[in-house]
Amino acid sequence: MNHSAWIGRGLLVAFVVAAGGPFDIPLFNTPKAPDAKGQARLVFAPSPFGIAVTADGRASYDIQIEASALPAPSSLGAYSAYVAWAVTTDLKTWNQLGTVTNGHNVVGHAELNKFLLVITAESSATPKVHVGPTVLHGTSPSGWLQSFLSHPLFRGIPP
C-alpha cells in the first residue's frame, strides 16, 4: 500500500470513528474493488421548513458520496460507470441515484426509512436495472435501529 493509500485509509478510519450521527454512512468495499474507499452523508433536501419530509413523514435526503481508489469500471468487465442505488432493506427495490466517480458526488435523493446504499459497476450511466458487481456498500444510519425483543430489559414480554 502506498503512502497516499495509507493516508486515505487513515482518513476513512477517522471518519468511521467520528460517525454516529444520523447523517453519516461509512461505505465498505468488496473483493471486486478491495482498495476502494467511500463515505456518504445524508443532507436534508432543500425545504422551506428546514427539515425535508414527504407528506407521509419519511425523511427526504440528498446523498453526498466521497469515493476514492475506485478502479476504472472497465477493469471489472464490460462496464462503463459506477452507479449508486438506494435499496430497500429487503433488497426488492433498487432506486437509481446517479453516477459515482472518485471524488465528491451529489448523487440524488432518497426517501426511505431504512435503506442500503450500494454502488455497482454498470454498462451505462443509466441502467434500467442493476446487473454489475457491487464495489461499495453501506447502511443508512436508521438501519442501525435494533429490535430489543430478546434483550434482558424486555425479557418475559411477549413479542
Added chain:
Amino acid sequence: MSRTLCIALCVLATARGAPAQVKPIPKKPGTPAMPGMGAMPGMQADSSKTKRPPSARPGATRDTMTMDMPMPVPMPKGMPMIPGLVGLLPPVAPFLPGAGMDLARLPAAKPSQVARLADGDTLDLTAVLVRRTIKGHSFAMYGFNGQVPGPLIRVPQSATITVRFHNRIDLPSTVHWHGVRLDNRFDGVPGLTQDSVMPGQSYTYTVHFPDAGIYWYHPHVREDIEQAMGLFGNMRVDSPERDYYSPVNREETLLLDDILVNGDTLIPFGKEAPNYALMGRVGNVLLVNGEPRYALRVKKGEVVRYFITNVSSSRTFNVSFGGAPIKVVASDVSRFEREERVSSVVIAPAERYVVEVRFDRAGRFTVVNAIQAINHYAGEFLPDVDTLGIVTVDANRATPDFATPFSTLRANADVSRDIERFRPFFDRAPDKTLTLTVATNALPLATVQFMNVDTAYFAPVEWVDGMPDMNWLSTSKQVRWILRDDSTGKENMDIDWTVARGSVVKLRLFNDPKSFHPMQHPIHLHGQRMLVVTRDGVPTKNLVWKDTAIIPVGSTVDLIIDASNPGSWMLHCHIAEHLGSGMMTVLHVR
C-alpha cells in the same frame, strides 16, 4: 448481525465512551416522593382503575411509589413498558389546575374570538380557570378571557397597544409576546424583564408591532403546565400593503396542539418541577384550535390562507390537506423571498407558517398529521397518521376564482432587499457557537440501561414519544438540558453574552448526537429576528426571517441575528420541559 452493523455499533460504543455513572434515586422510606394522586384535591380520578401488580420484575421493590391508581402513562401500540420501570414514579408531586374546585362550577371554555384593536387601544386579558370538554371528558384547564385559544388579537402593523393582564389562575404567570420585536420591559420573562404576576395580581404591558405576520402569546412561567393547559393565543399583524399576500377566498387560523390523557384523566404535571424532562410532554390527543376535530366547509376552487402556529409543548407536526395543493408564503417574522409549493407543512413548537391551499374539487379533504414513528422495542419505523380535521368542499364553484394567483409563485423583492445588507455576514466565521447537549443524574437504572443500548441510531427528529414510561419518570431534577458556549465552556444562564445594538451576529448551533439523549430543539430568540443561512453547510436558498428554528439531532445550523432591539433577551429551547430543565441563556443587546 451484519458486518456493517457490528462495526457501526463498535464505533458508536467507542465514540460514546463508557456509560455515565448515575446516582440512585433518593429514597426516603415511608415518605412517598409522589403522594397518592387520587387524594390530591382537585384531581380527577381515573375511572379505569384496575389493580396493577406491584412490579412485573421479580424481586423488585416499589421505591418511591404509593399511587393507588394504575400507571397513568399510555404506551404506544406495540411498545411495552420496560419491566424495570414498572411501579416507579417521578420524584415530584402531581399537579393539575383547579385543585379543590368544583369542576361543574367552572365556566365552559369558549372558542377564540377576534379582538380588533387600533393603535392606542387597550385590551384586558385575564387568565382564568375554565372547564374544557375533550372527547366527552371534562377537565379543569386554563384560558385567556375564558377562551381557548385566547382572543385573536388583530392589529395594524406599527400599532402600539396596551394589554392589562390579570392573573386569576392558581399559579404565578406572565405573558410573553412571541416573535414581536417589542420594548424589552414588556417581554414577559420573570426574573429578567419583570417579576412573576402572582395569582390575583395584574400587570400592564405595552406591545408595539413593528412587523406584519402571525405571532402568538403565552405565559413564560411553567409553560409545561400553563401553555399546555390552554394559555395561548395568536396576534395577527396586518400590513398596510393591500397585496402583501395574494388574494384568497378565506383566511383561517390554526393553532396546533396536543394533550396527554389516559381515559378521563389528564396526566398530572410535576408540581415543583416539570416531568417528561427527556422528550417533553407529547400528547396523545391532537388538537386544532383546542378541539380534537377541525371542520371547514368551502366551495369548489376556494383558496384558503392558513395561519398555522404550533403551540404544543414538544410535538413537531407534518400537516397536509388531503392532497390539496399547498403553497408556503411566510413564516415567523416575514414572508419568504419566494413562495414555494410543498406537499406538507413541517412545523416545530412555537414556529408559524402561512400557507395557501386550494381545494380544487368537490368532496372531503382530510387534514392529517402524518409521520414515521419509531418503535424502539421492535427497532422499526411505524407510519402514524392522525386526522386533525375535515374540509368539505361543495360542488358550487367559488367566486372570485383565484386559481391564477394561486398558481403564481410570487417573489417578494422587498424581502430580498431587506436581507441584502446581511448577506456579507453569511460566510464569515461564527461570532458565537453553542453546542446543544444534556446531562443527567439519578435516572432510573432501567432508563439508563435502555438508553445505553438504544444509541445505535437517533432520529434527526423525534415525532412522537416512543418511550413515554422513561420520559414520564424523568424530571428537571434529573435532567439538565444544556446550551454550552464552545469558547468558554459556560452553560445556560452562566453564559454572559453582550453584543452591540445594531450589530449582526452569526451564531452557530450544533446539536450533539452523542449526548445521553439527543433530540431536536426548536431554538427561540426573543425580541430579535434571525435568518437560518445554512444547515449542515448547505446554504439556504429561500430565506425568511424567523424567531424560532428547529435544530435536528446531529445538525449544525448557522443563524444570522439582526441584533437591533436593545435589551436582555432570552434564547432557549421551546420544548417547554427542556426550557424547564435549564436550556436557556440571555443575549444582552446594548
